[in-house]
């Protein structure tokens with residue numbers, strides 16, 4: 001087994017006096033798609049924010065490619081090849097579609113993704129490139145958010161609830177595009193409320209419950225009973 | 236003809252107010268920072284210009300080549316060394332710190348240059364004029380207005396046509412996500428303050444050619460700058476140009492009625508516009 005690309009050990013997170021994560025142990029292997037599921041407020045987004053450097057972490061809690069990244073700023077983490085499609089898309093409203101994508105390339109990492117590649121993946125964005133990003137439909141905005149993250153040519157891509165607030169047909173389209181996105185040895189973490197969807201696209205799954213890992217296993221092995229116990233805490 | 240003259244002179248005077256305001260507008264737009272020391276930084280620019288003209292013997296306009304980059308560097312250092320630490324969800328710390336900075340600047344200038352009024356010598360430029368359609372226009376006010384339009388145009392171009400401007404807008408929209416995209420907001424804010432103070436240097440030197448100055452006049456320049464920004468609407472650079480012109484015209488029209496009313500009528504115009512349109516004439520950022 002190769003060394004994990006991302007490794008968390010005893011990861012904790014706080015919002016003021018409130019503790020949101022209680023010692024998370026988790027890893028992502030190179031080329032792996034990992035799913036994280038859990039109820040509302042379980043700490044999934046907090047975990048994503050910790051990994052990407054948006055929250056302050058304790059030393060030595062997060063290692064990326066063997067190096068401690070837990071104390072780095074988000075821009076420094078991004079430069080090492082970690083990108084995120086944030087919950088709620090969070091496009092830059094005063095930037096056009098094309099400008100949103102170009103901001104993603106700001107870290108200056110070389111690789112297969114550039115404007116042309118993103119437009120080939122989502123041709124509608126080419127047509128809409130000069131529009132304000134927030135004038136697009138929810139699904140198209142999600143495509144911009146995904147494209148923006150890809151533009152940094154990441155090695156590890158984090159998706160935080162990409163189906164949130166989208167119509168089922170749109171969700172289907174977005175997930176259909178995933179294999180074209182996660183390729184060339186890229187690893188991914190997919191945070192998803194739709195458990196069936198999460199299990200389908202991932203190799204392994206973690207379930208979070210109130211800031212702790214309540215289940216870990218191969219996506220095709222975990223049973224429905226295990227999941228509902230881990231999800232809702234019915235012991 | 237007299238009234239037309241007053242309006243034209245007021246428009247040109249407004250050019251100076253636009254230069255006072257542009258830096259304020261820029262940094263408020265990028266980082267929501269209200270800089271109480273802005274007027275004193277304009278005065279600092281004037282004094283730096285004075286020092287360069289007297290020691291190196293340059294014409295004040297040529298001194299821009301030195302003072303503009305110098306103020307830019309001061310801006311970057313000020314932002315990274317001091318102001319970045321005050322930014323956050325609370326609006327009060329930056330207000331208090333820039334107020335403190337204002338006091339320090341005034342006293343520092345007083346120590347260095349004394350309270351005696353100073354003026355920069357721009358030679359023939361100060362009195363030169365041209366006659367257009369029966370109106371006599373000073374070359375210096377015309378030049379000032381030209382600088383104002385060029386500065387606003389340049390800032391607008393930077394904001395909407397360059398990678399730096401894209402970074403300014405992204406950080407202004409969403410600091411966290413911008414950081415996630417590899418933009419270090421502390422650096423971007425430093426660059427914004429550098430640009431703002433570079434513009435402030437132009438304002439300071441043109442002020443110092445036009446009138447005499449002493450360390451205490453910063454507060455008044457800050458007010459004119461603020462009024463221009465707010466009349467035009469927060470976050471809108473072309474609005475700031477309009478705001479400066481409106482303020483200048485209101486002042487010269489007031490002075491036309493009674494010379495003692497110049498400043499007062501500017502403030503009145505500001506209050507009336509604020510009462511009718513609380514967000515200014517052309518707001519871009521919701522207050």
Ligand SMILES: Nc1ncnc2c1ncn2[C@@H]1O[C@H](COP(=O)(O)OP(=O)(O)OP(=O)(O)O)[C@@H](O)[C@H]1O
Pocket residue numbers: 015018020038039040041042043044045046047087
């Ligand atoms: N900015 C914040 N300040 C204080 N508490 C917060 C903040 N953000 C999240 N929390 C709390 O931290 C806990 C974990 O929230 P988090 O957003 O990580 O959950 P989540 O698993 O992503 O939920 P969801 O499925 O609703 O997105 C929750 O109890 C939440 O109320």
Ligand SMILES: [Mg+2]
Pocket residue numbers: 044045046087160161
């Ligand atoms: Mg969440």
